[in-house]
Amino acid sequence: MPHSHDGDRGADPIAQARHLADLEHLRERNARLELFVRLSTRAVADINDARALTRDALSQLATHLRIVGVFAWNGPAEGMLLVASTVNEATGGVLRLDTDLTPHDPAGTASWADSFRSLDAARSATGLPLSTLNSHIVLNCPVTETLQLAIALVDSTDDPIPAEDVAYAASVLNLLALIHAQEQRQSEAATLAYTDPLTGIANRRAFVDQANRHMALASRENRAMALLFIDLNRFKDVNDSFGHSVGDELLNQITARINGVCRTSDLLARLGGDEFGLLLPLTNADGALAMAARIHDALLAPFSLAGETIQCGTSVGIAVFPDHGETVDDLQQAADAAMYSAKHSQEPTRVYRPPQNQSARQTLLIDQRLRRVIxxxxxxxxxxxxxxxxxxxxxxxxxxxxxxxxxxxxxxxxxxxxxxxxxxxxxxxxxxxxxxxxxxxxxxxxxxxxxxxxxxxxxxxxxxxxxxxxxxxxxxxxxxxxxxxxxxxxxxxxxxxxxxxxxxxxxxxxxxxxxxxxxxxxxxxxxxxxxxxxxxxxxxxxxxxxxxxxxxxxxxxxxxxxxxxxxxxxxxxxxxxxxxxxxxxxxxxxxxxxxxxxxxxxxxxxxxxxxxxxxxxxxx
The missing domain is CATH 3.20.20.450 (EAL domain)
Incomplete structure (x- = not known):
């Protein structure tokens, strides 16, 4: 009676070893498939999880290949940067895994670009104790019109790199591109969310967020903090007389002049229209008045716009934590009220002063209710x-x-x-x-x-x-x-x-x-x-x-x-x-x-x- 196939395998050690290898390879492919599905699912949902899973995917490639390198470059390949790499530790190399697109080449970008143009260059560029680097493949993937990613697979054996490894590497590369594109969109969205598109300085949202952080610090250290509200005088006349393009250019020039007198710790923001806010961390009323004087001096000289000489003064209102409010909203209302008071009294600057026998909080509430009824x-x-x-x-x-x-x-x-x-x-x-x-x-x-x-x-x-x-x-x-x-x-x-x-x-x-x-x-x-x-x-x-x-x-x-x-x-x-x-x-x-x-x-x-x-x- 003929032996069964199981019996044949059991009797043939070579066939049995081949069978076990096939099973191991199948399990490995299943594990890769499971990992890739997880990676694909999380790439869009959670950037941090996607990064971690990508590192796992690169590590799997590294179990079969001596080197896996992911590169990014803008324009010509000469600008290539290594952004993620893994080296098989069994060969005595160093394991480096990072997918945040940060360069990690201490020797400069050119050596890493050259390392995958020739095997000889690869041997010297890696600095690894490898006797041979016989196979290498570089896969490219565009992220945007100007940015590309590439993944380089290098093996020390004479065997060609398996097609499934190449396909898997290509899939990982595509997901890396997706992760980076999403990060780039998030970064651009964050920039837009916190930046005034005209002047390039902070907007109201960034101003409030930073004011909250500095107020917490001032509260812990029992220090003062000042807010300045700066309103331009006769700005509407400029828009009406010369057009909005001239008005926009005036806002940019005013921004540059105010920034020129600010300290590195100060935050200038455009709050809307012709109104600016200036956050002065750890600054009391005297310091805020000194800054307001510098701003007035900076804006005294006329502006040359559209062939015309334009004079544009300011009205500045000052509020100080904790004297004029215990929240950022309170301080903003106080500074706004002081600014309008300065404008109507034709004074350049006013520090907020609540009426006698009336708390600052009550005054701000009355101010808010008055604005509503008006x-x-x-x-x-x-x-x-x-x-x-x-x-x-x-x-x-x-x-x-x-x-x-x-x-x-x-x-x-x-x-x-x-x-x-x-x-x-x-x-x-x-x-x-x-x-x-x-x-x-x-x-x-x-x-x-x-x-x-x-x-x-x-x-x-x-x-x-x-x-x-x-x-x-x-x-x-x-x-x-x-x-x-x-x-x-x-x-x-x-x-x-x-x-x-x-x-x-x-x-x-x-x-x-x-x-x-x-x-x-x-x-x-x-x-x-x-x-x-x-x-x-x-x-x-x-x-x-x-x-x-x-x-x-x-x-x-x-x-x-x-x-x-x-x-x-x-x-x-x-x-x-x-x-x-x-x-x-x-x-x-x-x-x-x-x-x-x-x-x-x-x-x-x-x-x-x-x-x-x-x-x-x-x-x-």
Whole structure:
């Protein structure tokens, strides 16, 4: 009976050895296949895992081949770099595995490129104790238009390198190319995500990330850290006059000048438009002010663009950790508020200063809520009214003064002394005043009620304010004689800026009241030169009249005489008692205001009643 094949193999040692070798080869191929499948799956999903699996794949090749080298080059092969290599340790070589595309050739790139052009060069370039290097194959794989990868297989035996090894090496090479291409895309994406495309400096995202890191360091070391917000003055005029390409070039030149005065540890970022941020690690307020001065000096010289000479100044706001906030968001809001305050006050630089008796955190919250209500996003300005009465007509209500309250969803109702200083300090007062004025005029529509609205100096100084008021009144049908704009003596101390606006408003029929008179240091001569229709005597003088205070009496008598001479009306503020009311009457003052006659009430309670037949068509 013939022997079975198993028996034949068992009887033939050579056949048995060949059979075992085939089984081993099959197991090895299966292992390779499994590894390659894992590598293929992870290459896209996880770069780090793909790197580790690629090293395993190279190690498998190295069990059969003396040397495996992976190269990369841009353009000609002379620029080839070794980026990954493995040497069989059994031959006395050194194992080096790295797939991060970092050169590892201490002798330079040319020796490795030459090492695979000839076997003799390969022997000398590797420096390995190998007697022969008889076979070598180089496989190429393009990664991008300019970058290529190659894998070099070298064997010390006379046998040709097995085709399956070559195929496997080609597969590994393709995956290396995939890994590198993905890394390159990730690197480019990261660069785009953290870089301003126009100027090449950091963007807002990078600025915030770095600020968070440095704040953590400053907190651990109990040190300061400063943020500067830099806004360009009149940049919109450059864009409008010369075009956006010139504006872009101006931004690049400004970036270069600011970078020229910064330290290597500082971070300059373009936050958007014409606004820049500068992070100053481990820097206090004095250091930040010194840097702001250097920036102003650097930008003093004019810029030459499109054949024109352009001057571009800056407004800089400064916030310092931990004084002005405990988070990066707090510091950004504080620096932004300080920058707007500097811009509106026409000062070059301001360090953030919270109002007295108000924490920095609370100030920043109020600032944020004010911006939302101005933009119509959240919250509301609630208008209240206090009556102004005629003492010679049985204390009949003649007029109403508008007093605002700020209703927020999370901080409740805020009084003017809480939010008006924040608006003034942070450059929001102009927009806030206009919002209150719009609401007041809307409430007056269709009535003949006279109402007074307080406006701040920056609002009056704004170039288009008289035109804005006239357009608002025309659109609503309100007669200008129904509106009093109340200003404080702060305006009178800068009559040069106020005169043109007050004359324009007065010429349009709007009346001007000087509020809180006696609390400032205004010159009576200046008051006489301004078109003022009314003076309101501050409550501090009025409330002492009933006590027969001789000095206060003399002051009030002087004011009454001055008003008579100028032909303006007087209102006594802050009257609370019968004695004060009588004292005011005795001085011949006909209009009065105070708790004795009525506390501020919501507009809906004291809303002026429409006059029959009086509608929006009414003019002046």
């Amino acid at each position: 933009n119509g996003e959240d919250g509301a300005i609630a208008l209240h009214c206090q009556p102004i009465v005629a003492l010679d007509d049985g204390c009949a209500v003649r007029e109403l003064e508008v007093l605002s309250r700020f209703d927020t969803s999370d901080m409740g109702r805020l009084t003017p002394d809480q939010f008006i200083p924040v608006a003034e300090r942070n450059g929001l007062i102009v927009d806030l005043d206009r919002l209150i004025l719009r609401q007041t005029v809307a409430a007056m529509a269709g009535t003949d009620t006279v109402m007074s609205v307080n406006i701040a100096a920056p609002t009056l100084y704004h170039a288009d304010f008289p035109a804005y008021v006239s357009e608002l009144l025309d659109a609503s049908g309100i007669g200008p004689h129904q509106l009093y704009l109340e200003i404080t003596e702060r305006v009178v101390t800068d009559p040069g800026r106020a005169l043109a606006a007050l004359e324009a408003l007065s010429s349009a029929g709007v009346r001007i009241a000087l509020d809180d008179f006696g609390t400032g240091y205004s010159s009576l001569t200046v008051i006489a030169d301004l078109p003022i229709h009314r003076i309101k005597i501050d409550r501090r003088f009025v409330q002492q009249l009933g006590a027969e205070h001789p000095l206060q009496r003399a002051i009030v008598e002087s004011v009454v005489a001055m008003a008579d001479g100028l032909g303006v009306s007087l209102v006594a503020e802050g009257i609370e008692t019968l004695a004060q009311e009588q004292a005011v009457r005795d001085h011949g003052i006909l209009l009065a205001q105070g708790y004795r006659f009525g506390r501020p009430e919501p507009m809906e309670v004291m809303r002026p009643q429409p006059v029959p037949g009086l509608g929006h068509e009414r003019g002046t």
